[in-house]
Amino acid sequence: MARKLMEGSEAIAAGMIAAGCRFFSGYPMTPFTEVLEYMGKMLPGVGGTCMNAESELEAIGMAWGAAAGGVRSATGSVGQGLSLMQESMSELVYARLPVVVLNMARSQGDYFQSTRGGGHGDYRHIVLAPADVPEASRLIQLAFHLADKWRNPVTFLGDYYLAHMQETVDVAPIDFGELPDKSWALDGRSSATGHAKIISPVKPNRRNNPVFVTYGEHLMGLPAHLDAMKAGIEPMAETGFCDDAELVVVAYGTPARYVRLVVRKLREEGLKVGFVRPITLWPFPREAIQAASRQAKALAVFELNTGQMVDDVALSVRHLPVHFIGGMSFDRSAFGIAPDMTVNNVAARVRDCYAQMEKEVA
DSSP: OOOEEEEHHHHHHHHHHHTTOOEEEEOOOTTHHHHHHHHHHHGGGGTOEEEEOSSHHHHHHHHHHHHHTTOOEEEEEOHHHHHHTHHHHHHHHHHTOOEEEEEEESSSTTHHHHHTOSSSSSOOOEEEOOSSHHHHHHHHHHHHHHHHHHTSOEEEEEEHHHHHOEEEEOOOOOOOOOOOOOTTSOOSTTTTTTOOOOOOSSOSSOTTSSSOOOHHHHHHTHHHHHHHHHHHSOOOEEEESOSSOSEEEEOOSHHHHHHHHHHHHHHHTTOOEEEEEESEEESOOHHHHHHHTTTOSEEEEOOSSSSSHHHHHHHHOTTSOEEEOOOOOOOTTOSSOOTTOOHHHHHHHHHHHHHHHHHHHO
16 A cells, blocks of 8 residues: 555554454544544445444444454444443453454543553453554554454554544555464354354353363463463563663653654753653553663653553652653643643753752752
């Protein structure tokens, strides 16, 4: 496919199509609505199905059913809609179903929801957070690969800016390597054989199976799966100017693009600042943050909320002070436009933090 100027929502949809997604469901909520609309236009042309569900509850139930049949499937919403999906998002982990869940967030208040979840039990989703349109088109394809590889849901965390900005992108299919077969899928081949399969969050096989696994035994098997998944996924992060950085600024998603530019400008002023942009929010790139802050005297975290990722950063570098320099910022619609997210404003916050750091170490 040739390079094309695309809106983020279109590029994400095109990336899902390129990855082999053939079922998508959702309920309209801006800025997720735009992805749903593009999937509605694109999927029928490749033999897929897009369902405009009656609510978020129906949407994730539809994706559950399609995934159980072995079809690459996805659903999503904004944070408010995903609140309604939380029970199913945890149950998908227990049922070992690979579903990609989009959160086209209106700001960055959904970090806890995405990385901790609001469902029940000891479940985890893999979480990917792109910062621009080309990266989004690649990471959404990686999301389907990781979901199939680990038989686990993957959350794709976007935002209002990512959904609407336009950038040039080539959305070509990416080969991430071999995957295990889907012999577990309910594709009808085992029906009426006496060995019919089952996919359930409470048990991995039917009661008449020669080796029956109880609900408790099934739950006890989850930690080993999560440990293997965490160890088997290489956390991703972008770093810059960290070799001699005295202050390292950490940010994710679209705001990280502002931080990256601010760090470059402050470097020109002579300030020894660097940046880290986590790309996988779970597993969190702790080692990358530790490596980036070896020469640092302090870290600063910029995110558009009251401080959520800052907890993970602080846990990564317990020997250094971590300052929160972000905050909530909305326009009147609260759809995600952040009046306070300007280069000058972010630069002023980093300068203030740098000055505070110098006082603390003096």
